[in-house]
Every structure is written in structure tokens, then in C-alpha cells.
Amino acid sequence: MIFRLLALILLPIMAYYFAKSISQKFKLNARQNQILFLIMSALLIVAVLIALGRLPIHFIFAPLGAFGAFVLRFLPTLMRLLPFWQMLMSKRASAKPRGENQVSTIRTQYLEMVLNHDTGVMDGRVLCGGNSGKQLSELSLHSLLDVLGECQGDMDSLQVLEAYLDRQHEGWRQQHAGQASSSAGEAESVMTRDLALEILGLPADASDEDIVKAHRSMMQRLHPDRGGSDYLAKKINAAKDFLVD
Structure with missing residues (x-):
């Protein structure tokens, strides 16, 4: 019981400071911070469910570990590529034909x-x-x-x-x-x-x-x-x- 209570208190704090350190280290913009927030929120929810015993560890540990390793390893690269993706989408949007009745x-x-x-x-x-x-x-x-x-x-x-x-x-x-x-x-x-x-x-x-x-x-x-x-x-x-x- 005490372990679960500590987990509920410490996990959000750890997630917050971890996300903050990544944001400061790589100087993320507002859009990139939103993506980071969504990723960390998903990981936090899974971690809390495991701590509360609502999610069997053996069903989630392997994919969670793989996903966590992927995030830790490739997140900086993905964040750097995000501006190029946004630029590509912007060009595609500008290439679309204008609305009718021009x-x-x-x-x-x-x-x-x-x-x-x-x-x-x-x-x-x-x-x-x-x-x-x-x-x-x-x-x-x-x-x-x-x-x-x-x-x-x-x-x-x-x-x-x-x-x-x-x-x-x-x-x-x-x-x-x-x-x-x-x-x-x-x-x-x-x-x-x-x-x-x-x-x-x-x-x-x-x-x-x-x-x-x-x-x-x-x-x-x-x-x-x-x-x-x-x-x-x-x-x-x-x-x-x-x-x-």
C-alpha cells in the first residue's frame, strides 16, 4: 500500500522533471513540447496503472520497455526532424488547389x-x-x-x-x-x-x-x-x- 502511494506521488514528479530536462536540453519549441507532453502522459498513465495493480506487469513490461528505450534513444532525433516534417506538410498544403469561386x-x-x-x-x-x-x-x-x-x-x-x-x-x-x-x-x-x-x-x-x-x-x-x-x-x-x- 505504501509502495503504491509513493508511486502515485513520485511518478508524476519524476515525469515532470524528466520532460523538463529534455525540453531545456534540446530547446524544444511549443509544438515539440506538446508532443513530448503527450508521450510522457501516456507513459505516466501506464506506470500508474502498473503501480496500482490494474495492469499486469507481464503483459506490459516488454512492450513498455521497448517503447521506453525507443523514446530515450530516438526522441532527440525525432524532435530535430519535426521542423522538416512541418515544412513538408506546409508545402503540400500550399500546393493544394484553392477553393471554388475564386x-x-x-x-x-x-x-x-x-x-x-x-x-x-x-x-x-x-x-x-x-x-x-x-x-x-x-x-x-x-x-x-x-x-x-x-x-x-x-x-x-x-x-x-x-x-x-x-x-x-x-x-x-x-x-x-x-x-x-x-x-x-x-x-x-x-x-x-x-x-x-x-x-x-x-x-x-x-x-x-x-x-x-x-x-x-x-x-x-x-x-x-x-x-x-x-x-x-x-x-x-x-x-x-x-x-x-
């Missing part, structure tokens, strides 16, 4: 255009003018041409709306004949990191690999040879070149 956004003076990467659907919202606040998909061709006329003072707005019309309304140029839409406008907006990330639909911490993947995905949908437009392809290429180079 979108890219291009904002100009008159329009905010959004492209869904999964469906290839393009839509936009009018930011100013007579149709301010309305979605392009809600407007008739006549109203869209009115918006086009309002965009004559901004080259970016003009070209992105032309790209939308080319995708959604074939033959619109014949109805809009006589207007040299490409002749009007001001200098294009200056590319910035935030603008480039918005165009590619990427977060601020996107890696070069993420940028290349997003660029490839968008070009597959918006390349001029596949029904896209020169303007959008130019914007996408400029965003990728700015971020990667």
Missing part, C-alpha cells in the same frame, strides 16, 4: 469587372454615370452602349467594357459603327502590387507559384485566340510580370 477583379474609373475563374463568367458593376450601381448583366445592349459612350474619357474603362461586349453581345460593333472607341482616352492606370493581385484574384501573401498558376488559368479562358480580348490579356500579363519580375 474571382479576379479589375477596377477602373467607371467599372468594376469581376471574372469567376471556375465558370469563366464575367460581369461588372457601373460605378458612375447614368447607370451607376447597376450590373452590366442587367442592362440592355442599348444601355451598355450608353455606358460605353460615358467611358470615352477613360481608356481602361473603355477597353474593359469592349471586352465584355465582345463576349456577351456579338455584333455590337456594327450597331456602334462610326465611333472610334479606341481613339479616346487617357493614359492607362499605373500597375501596383495591390492592383496586380486584384486582377489575378490572389491574396496579399500569394507565392510566385500561386501567381503563375492564376495567370495560366486566366489566360486559358481570356486569351484572344479563345474568345478573350487583347486588353484583358494585356492586363493579366502585366499583373503577372509585375509580381514575378
